Amino acid sequence: MxxxxxxxxxxxxxxxxxxxxxxxxxxxxxxxxxxxxxxxxxxxxxxxxxxxxxxxxxxxxxxxxxxxxxxxxxxxxxxxxxxxxxxxxxxxxxxxxxxxxxxxxxxxxxxxxxxxxxxxxxxxxxxxxxxxxxxxxxxxxxxxxxxxxxxxxxxxxxxEGRAPDLPVRERSAPVEPAAAQRTELAAHWRSALAGAADLPVPDDGPAPGQRALARAGLAERRTACPPAVWQAVCAEARRCACSPFVVLLAAYGRALAGITGGADFCVGTPVVARSAGQADELGCLINTVPVRMPELSAPGAVERVWASVRETILGSALPCDEIVRAARTVAGRRMPVFQAVFAFESWRRVEHPAGPVRMHTVPVPPVGAVAEVQLQVCELPDGTLKCVVQAPTTGAWAPRLPGLADAFRTQLGLLAAESAPPLPLVPEGPA
Structure with a gap:
């Protein structure tokens, strides 16, 4: 040890x-x-x-x-x-x-x-x-x-009656961008997010302040999509040469836009910030970054969201608080840059032998409000998508969560239909 x-x-x-x-x-x-x-x-x-x-x-x-x-x-x-x-x-x-x-x-x-x-x-x-x-x-x-x-x-x-001593895993020293890279990344975000809009509040309700969000309880709606939906999502991702995450994000963006009438808003999403040497380290090794939602109603929405995701990836080394400082143009109590969050858990959940028992993790939802509205999607081993939409109990989104969950499922189906093969031609019979 x-x-x-x-x-x-x-x-x-x-x-x-x-x-x-x-x-x-x-x-x-x-x-x-x-x-x-x-x-x-x-x-x-x-x-x-x-x-x-x-x-x-x-x-x-x-x-x-x-x-x-x-x-x-x-x-x-x-x-x-x-x-x-x-x-x-x-x-x-x-x-x-x-x-x-x-x-x-x-x-x-x-x-x-x-x-x-x-x-x-x-x-x-x-x-x-x-x-x-x-x-x-x-x-x-x-x-x-x-x-x-x-x-x-x-x-x-x-x-087995042995001492359960494990070698100490030292924490990695924080690595952050150098000053010159910070300047370049800040310029990237100012350009990428110039003119982006806030997500409208449903029914023109009051927009919650950040302090109220942090203290709020959570309302939630849980739903599940069967394996056939996940298969269709993967097929659409292959058609668009992107990851299934992008298809799910596009469906969420469409659902939000349909309920609020919003356009050109951003959705925040956590991205992994682990190096190869941190695979076995505990810690908060993520960065939450905004993805700007492009025109979503017309065909080709997935490809346009994929282009926005690529812009986000290019700037993802800049910490979230610095992205906000670089891109925020109007001060206010409301969450800046993005008011909705999307998280997709797609990693493999391994079953570990542990003497006479076997251990594995269980997908869990957030226990606090990190945005005005948030969606978490988990891929289960059988291909089912477990979906949880959440919002502060006192906000305008709480009563709209069932509708948002239904809209997300509907938009997934519509996007996946774009990758469906055309019906075969049936030869005409004799005149």
Whole structure:
């Protein structure tokens, strides 16, 4: 096991600085929280699971890092040991929403003290569900897969009666664009987003301020698209020489435009900011970037969205807060640049052997409002698309979520129909 030395201090990354600032503006905001879920199928030994959870927390510096001001800047200080309470025991069969209510609260996290996570376990007849409440400053979607991989490794050792010691995974030092590259990227975004419009509020309702969004509860609507829809999405993506993400984003843009009458607005989307050497690292290693929605009603919408996505990719190295500063032209309380968010989880969810049990992650929705309206789509192993649309409970979007979910499904079908092969010609019979 790697020897630990004195606490290491590094400058926080751009995204970590954003989450730190968010805590100062709206303390204990659900928008800054994540609740991960890992399923363990088979007979689980509670003591071995507790030991495995402790081992994973010791392995990953992200789960034992404090964020403080030092020398006038936000820094991350890696602690020798994690600051966390023992795993919470939940009633058998506890569902995600009930686990969120039990784990997430105003006193769950203290990022200045390094208390950035807490676990809970809920047994049932077929195994155990592990819930991990984490502050977003230390965790992203792919971190859930890393966490499950290491939890399975540690549990397998503990189940065999061995010490579940895992080598320490040091956090990577933040890498940000140099000054000259920053200037070029800022110019790129000013040009790409010049004249872009805000997304209209449905029914001309009041536009929520950013502080109200951060503190709001969530309304949501869940739906699913069968595997045939995913197959059609992939066929349309092949026809347009792009990824299925683009087809899904185009359908979302069309649905938003149909409900609001909006045009030329932007949709924010998280993109992976992990290097090849960070594949096994816990942390918030993403950047949320805007994609400008082009003309969506006419044929060829997917190709036009794909062109916008390419422009976004070219500028994705600039942190989100700097994109906002470069492109924002009018100050206001409302979210700048984009008011809608789209996230697509398409990564492979591996089933990990862990002694007598097998572990795998479960797709989970956001637990806080990160935009005025947000859509998450997850590809399940059987090709089903799990879709969750969410909005603040007090906003104009909350009552429109069922309509938005239906509109998204409808637009997916219309876009996919563009790739359908033409009907075969039937030879005419004799006159």
């Amino acid at each position: 790697t020897e630990r030395t004195a606490p290491r201090v590094q400058p926080a990354s751009a995204l970590e600085r954003q989450f730190w600032l968010g805590e100062q503006i709206a303390p204990a905001s659900p928008a800054n929280w994540v609740l991960a879920e890992v399923r363990a199928d088979g007979p689980v030994d509670p003591s071995a699971l507790d030991a495995a959870l402790s081992a994973v927390a010791r392995r990953h510096e992200a789960l034992r890092t404090a964020f403080v001001i030092e020398g006038g800047q936000v820094v991350r200080t890696v602690l020798a040991e994690p600051v966390a309470e023992p795993p919470l025991r939940l009633p058998a069969g506890t569902a995600f929403a009930d686990a969120a209510a039990a784990l997430l609260g105003a006193d769950t996290f203290d990022i200045a003290a390094g208390r950035v996570h807490r676990a809970a376990v809920a047994p049932d007849d077929d195994g155990t569900t592990v819930f991990l409440a984490v502050h977003h400053i230390a965790f992203d979607g792919l971190s859930q897969e890393v966490f499950a991989t290491d939890l399975a490794r540690a549990y397998g050792l503990a189940a």
